[in-house]
Amino acid sequence: MISSSSFTIISKCTVFPEQKSSLGLLKLSVSDLPMLSCHYIQKGLFYTRPPLPIDSLLSLLKRGLSKTLIYFPALAGRLTTDDDGFVYIACNDAGVDFLHANAAHLTIRDILSPVHVPDSVKEFFAFDRTISYDGHFMPIAAVQVTELADGIFIGCTVNHAVADGTSFWNFFNAFAEVCRGVNKLTRPPDFRRNFVNGSLAVLRFPEGGPQITFSSDVPLSERIFHFSREAILKLKSRANKWVDNRLTVEVEILGKQSNDGWKPQSDNNQNPNGKITSVIGSWLRNAVSNSQVTETxxxxxxxxxxxxxxxxxxxxxxxxRKLPPSKPTTFRMAVNCRLRIEPKVDPYYFGNAIQSIPTIASAGEILSGNLRACALLLHGNVIAYNDAAVRRVVEDWEKNPRCFPLGNSDGAMLTMGSSPRFPMYDNDFGWGRPLAVRSGRANKFDGKISAFPGREGGGSVDLEVCLAPETMEGLEKDSEFMQYVS
Known part of the structure; x- marks a missing residue:
């Protein structure tokens, strides 16, 4: 029994697949390998107290997990590296960890009501700060069930070199389906290694394996910002109103000058400031003509x-962040490449089929324009990310194999992960939908953002935002941002 203050690990065991796997070895792809230096994924869900005793609940979840692993044999395996340096998942039925913890001193409200996410959530997950490379000698996945005073938390931890967010939530959904008695999975995983497969590139590691590429000890402030459907629609409407910012600003300047301390002059119609009016009219005609193509x-x-x-x-x-105008800033967005590559792979291809799109602009450029100008930068990069772009990233990596540089190296980066499209609230184990999503300590740094769907659906979004404390304080005072938060 392991205890931390009032938090206690009551039991721990290994759950094995109900049937032996025949899948054998699965080679890690060029999208899997860079994740070996990342922490395991840690995501979980709060539920009201189930209508059955805790021992019965744990038995139900263990049986369900054992059956689910039949369909997800990779999660019950271990990583292995051959003599040539290629890394594989050995689907050897070694099993996953299952933990039962008690935090009965906490209520769900204690966790969800504070403005900032309390540190106690970090104890609801196994394999804290574990690097994915460690899957060579420890389980690839774990499930922890934590009892609260008025509910439970089911936390899943999965090796990030084995699964991305799509694969993670497909497993979580399947686990819930099996537990509530579904006989045939809604979305069976596809284990064919047909996503940028066949690479001969080898990622070499120092003795002892790779290290994470950011400091996990830097103080962070973490908050969930909720955006209702109505707020999201207002944001979208604002971003889709075309405004020639240069035109607006310069007309305002000229308009101000026409009413400032210029010496009045009359035109032939005895109109004071006639020359200025003429200048504005001429400038407007030229500006409209010059910007016509851009406007269209x-x-x-x-x-x-x-x-x-x-x-x-x-x-x-x-x-x-109060960055100098000339400071380059980067916004990284994780994109699902399953349907971007040709030929397309199955939507439920199991593994990492993601890449990170960086959009770079100076702080001055981001702040001097309007919302639409900033949104168009992101939009352009996402739209242009096609099969050729995916393959260019693969080719570049093969020339210089390396771990993914997660973090905020220059103090001006934002990294968006997860997705509001993930079916997080579809995880009904038999006693109702989850109440909320939370994540562990894994892969968090100043500027790490995760997007979750809002529980009410309809296009609502929750953003899990991790920032330096002083930056979070500034964000919470930013009226342009906070007007959309509920």
Missing amino acids: ADQTVEVSSFQSLCAQLWRSVTRA
Whole structure:
């Protein structure tokens, strides 16, 4: 029994697949290998107290997990590296960890009601700060069930070199389906190694394995910002109103000058400031003529709801960081490449089929324009990310194999992970939908953002935002951002 203050690990065991696997070895792809230096994924869900005794609940979950592992044999395996340096998942039925913990001194409200996410959530997950490379000698996955005073938390931890967010939540969904008695999975995983497969590149590691590429000891402030459907629609509407910012600003300047201390002059019609009015009219005609092509192009582009939200976050965090105008800033977005590559792979391909799109602009550029200008930068990069772009990233990596550089190396980066499209609230184990999503300590640094769907659905979004405390304080005072938060 392991105890930390009033938090106690009551039991721990290994759950094995109900049937032996015949899958054998699965080679890690060029999208899996860079994740070996990342922490295991840690995501979990709060539930009201189930209508059955805790021993019965644990038995139900263990049986369900054992059956689910039949369909997800990779999670019950271990990593192995051959003599040539290629890394594989050995689907050897070694099993996953299952832990039962008690935190009965806490209520669900104790966790969800504070403005900032309390540190106690970090204890609801196994394998804290574990690097994915460690899957060579420890389980690839773990499930921890934590009892609270008025509910439970089910936390899943999965090796990030084995699964991305799509694969993680597909497993979680399947686990819930099996536990509530579904006989056939809604979305069976696809274990064919057909996503950028066949690479001969080898990722070499120092003795003892790789290390994470950021400091996990830096103080962070973490908060969940909720955006209702109505707020998201307002943001999208604002981002899709075409405004020639240069035109607006310069007309305002000229208009101000026409009413300032210029010496009045009359035209032939005895109109004071006639020359100024003429200048404005001439300038407007030229400006409209010169910007006609840009206006037409911009008006045809619709920025998505999520891109609008990301653009607003980028602007507000950049402002809160008080960066010099010339400072380059980066907004990274994780993109699912399953349907971007040709030929397309199965939507439930199991593994990492993601890449990170960096959009770079100076702090001055981000803040001097309007929301649409910022959103168009993100939109353009996402739209352009096609099969050729995916393969260019693969080719570049093969020339210089390396771990993914997660972190905020220059103090001006934001990294968006997860997705509001993930079916997080579909995880009904038999006694109702979850109440809330939370994550562990894994892969968090100043500027790490995770997007979750809002529980009410309909396009609502929750952003889990991790920032330096002083930056978080600035963001919370940013009226442009906070007007959309509920």
